[in-house]
Amino acid sequence: MSENKQLLTLQVNGEDHEVICDPRMTLVDVLRHELFLTGTHVGCEHGVCGACTVLVDDKPARACLIFAAQAEGRVIRTVESLGTPEELNDLQEEFSRHHGLQCGFCTPGMLMLAEGFLAEEPNPSREQVRECISANLCRCTGYQTIVDAVECTSKRRQSADCSGCSFAAAVPQNKEENQA
Numbered sequence: 001m002s003e004n005k006q007l008l009t010l011q012v013n014g015e016d017h018e019v020i021c022d023p024r025m026t027l028v029d030v031l032r033h034e035l036f037l038t039g040t041h042v043g044c045e046h047g048v049c050g051a052c053t054v055l056v057d058d059k060p061a062r063a064c065l066i067f068a069a070q071a072e073g074r075v076i077r078t079v080e081s082l083g084t085p086e087e088l089n090d091l092q093e094e095f096s097r098h099h100g101l102q103c104g105f106c107t108p109g110m111l112m113l114a115e116g117f118l119a120e121e122p123n124p125s126r127e128q129v130r131e132c133i134s135a136n137l138c139r140c141t142g143y144q145t146i147v148d149a150v151e152c153t154s155k156r157r158q159s160a161d162c163s164g165c166s167f168a169a170a171v172p173q174n175k176e177e178n179q180a
């Protein structure tokens, strides 16, 4: 190994990965270019837009601001840990149902931001959801549909009544109905 390179072991989405990389490489670049987890996007690379948000030890973090070396020994989760294209998780389903994405560039970061937020605050007020989501930039949706999606996910996770939501009628009762 070149003396300019380092060997890291990163735990990402439940698996250990050994990576040889430049010491100055950021976590987002290692995720995308070494582990080919391209669901995590890169926007500003300055910690402003939130497109690169992942979970580090269950907390949302800007992966463009973290050296990969700093992530050793931490538990990393990316958007690939949520659902699959065939089987979205509940948060992804609500983003889809509420039209919480348009171009989709901000979406992986928004999903991981919301996932971390709901783990910490399972029953948030709408104001708390708005404040959380304001951390990341979206230039397409106007944010309201993202807030709706996060609110409905919270209600679904608590099996709470979602009838006030204009999309309630579209919430599938089970997978069979969803696939019908």
Ligand code: FES
Pocket (backbone or CB within 6 Å): 041, 042, 043, 044, 045, 046, 047, 048, 049, 050, 051, 052, 053, 062, 063, 064, 065
């Ligand atoms: S790319 Fe990391 S905050 Fe914008």
Ligand code: FES
Pocket (backbone or CB within 6 Å): 100, 101, 102, 103, 104, 105, 106, 107, 137, 138, 139, 140, 141
């Ligand atoms: S959906 Fe396009 S930036 Fe958010």
